[in-house]
Amino acid sequence: MSSIDEFALIQWLTDGKQSRSFQQAGGVETGIGDDAAVANITPGYQLVMTCDTMTETIHFKNTTMRDQDIGYKAMASAISDIAAMGALPKYALVAVSCPQGTELARLEELYLGLYDCANQWNVVIAGGDTTSSMGGITITVTVIGEVEKGKALLRSTAEPGDVLFVTGMLGCSAAGLDYLLKRDLPADQWPDQAQSQPELDRLVQAHCRPNPRIEAGRLLQESGVCHALNDVSDGLASEAWEISEASGVGIDLIEDKIPIADELMVYSMDAEEDPLDYILFGGEDYQLLGTMPAEHAISMQMKFREAGLALYIIGYVNEEADGVRLVQSSGYVVPIDKKGYNHFRKG
Numbered sequence: 326m327s328s329i330d331e332f333a334l335i336q337w338l339t340d341g342k343q344s345r346s347f348q349q350a351g352g353v354e355t356g357i358g359d360d361a362a363v364a365n366i367t368p369g370y371q372l373v374m375t376c377d378t379m380t381e382t383i384h385f386k387n388t389t390m391r392d393q394d395i396g397y398k399a400m401a402s403a404i405s406d407i408a409a410m411g412a413l414p415k416y417a418l419v420a421v422s423c424p425q426g427t428e429l430a431r432l433e434e435l436y437l438g439l440y441d442c443a444n445q446w447n448v449v450i451a452g453g454d455t456t457s458s459m460g461g462i463t464i465t466v467t468v469i470g471e472v473e474k475g476k477a478l479l480r481s482t483a484e485p486g487d488v489l490f491v492t493g494m495l496g497c498s499a500a501g502l503d504y505l506l507k508r509d510l511p512a513d514q515w516p517d518q519a520q521s522q523p524e525l526d527r528l529v530q531a532h533c534r535p536n537p538r539i540e541a542g543r544l545l546q547e548s549g550v551c552h553a554l555n556d557v558s559d560g561l562a563s564e565a566w567e568i569s570e571a572s573g574v575g576i577d578l579i580e581d582k583i584p585i586a587d588e589l590m591v592y593s594m595d596a597e598e599d600p601l602d603y604i605l606f607g608g609e610d611y612q613l614l615g616t617m618p619a620e621h622a623i624s625m626q627m628k629f630r631e632a633g634l635a636l637y638i639i640g641y642v643n644e645e646a647d648g649v650r651l652v653q654s655s656g657y658v659v660p661i662d663k664k665g666y667n668h669f670r671k672g
């Protein structure tokens with residue numbers, strides 16, 4: 326088994342899993358192999374830029390994700406922030422740091438995952454950087470996208486009278502992580518559970534293979550009626566708080582309207598946990614959370630249904646700028662903590 330050599334790795338990447346014609350069709354004139362990549366931008370559009378990092382033990386362990394999953398999710402989580410702006414992803418740069426002696430085969434797996442996700446969204450991996458690390462593996466994916474000039478969807482533009490919507494079920498990724506951490510089985514010993522335990526398999530997939538909601542983001546952007554948008558990386562509570570604070574409005578979540586996936590319900594009952602805890606404070610779902618005027622909600626839901634996508638109305642925006650509250654099934658209204666995943670605050 327050969328370990329990584331920086332130059333051999335770059336040669337392997339240059340030979341690439343994305344053809345030259347795919348890169349050129351995607352707008353890249355000069356890709357991997359020069360000092361920097363050169364790419365085209367569409368006239369009348371603005372650039373939309375983001376990066377996200379995944380670090381070993383913080384974002385993944387060898388018991389929670391396979392190498393291909395790590396690559397896939399690193400790309401998916403970065404593309405998700407482009408979706409959350411209503412934009413289209415175009416180009417990506419990938420920076421990887423790994424300990425000396427890491428097997429080349431591991432990096433190849435990581436890149437298969439990166440390319441698998443990038444190819445689905447026509448994203449060209451135009452370059453990156455490779456270094457050694459004294460700790461575990463760290464991967465940073467920068468994504469550059471485009472949006473029609475002045476039409477990006479922001480967090481700061483929610484208005485009283487809007488409804489709050491979400492593009493899919495939440496909490497499954499966090500429940501999947503909970504299960505994987507308790508199971509504590511190295512990825513090379515994972516059983517194939519798709520047939521035998523389909524519910525658990527769906528939770529594991531939600532954690533390991535999230536999909537960015539690009540089509541949903543574009544539908545919302547093109548509709549012209551969406552006011553605010555955010556992606557759910559840190560949990561429903563945290564993302565609703567971000568919209569609330571950025572827009573200077575209050576947000577009420579309606580407990581009875583928040584959809585709960587069957588597999589989350591079953592898992593929560595077995596684990597004696599409240600599914601709402603996974604939904605509110607779990608994170609890494611990468612669904613889109615946003616607001617639009619109430620009068621557009623039904624027609625937007627119909628547009629989503631026609632496109633084979635989901636759109637749930639789960640709350641509303643009000644003028645009382647006192648953060649996020651939950652209207653419980655009982656009718657009581659309780660404040661929701663601003664907590665979610667926070668890198669420098671644990672527990």
Ligand SMILES: Nc1ncnc2c1ncn2[C@@H]1O[C@H](COP(=O)(O)OP(=O)(O)O)[C@@H](O)[C@H]1O
Pocket residue numbers: 375376377406558
């Ligand atoms: N180290 C940093 N330097 C500059 N900007 C940063 C840094 N970390 C985060 N940001 C910016 O802060 C904002 C919020 O980041 P983050 O919470 O990671 O967003 P998200 O949760 O959507 O990925 C973004 O605009 C991001 O670009």
Ligand SMILES: Cc1ncc(C[n+]2csc(CCOP(=O)(O)OP(=O)(O)O)c2C)c(N)n1
Pocket residue numbers: 377378382383384385386389402502558559607608609666
């Ligand atoms: C081993 C492990 N422990 C804990 C988590 C949970 N976790 C790590 S980071 C994170 C939040 C999302 O990551 P972040 O870097 O904050 O993404 P961003 O908000 O910047 O998109 C969560 C829920 C995990 N994925 N894996």
Ligand SMILES: [Mg+2]
Pocket residue numbers: 376377378
């Ligand atoms: Mg981030």
Ligand SMILES: [Mg+2]
Pocket residue numbers: 405406409555556557558
């Ligand atoms: Mg985000």
Ligand SMILES: [Mg+2]
Pocket residue numbers: 377402403406558
């Ligand atoms: Mg993010």
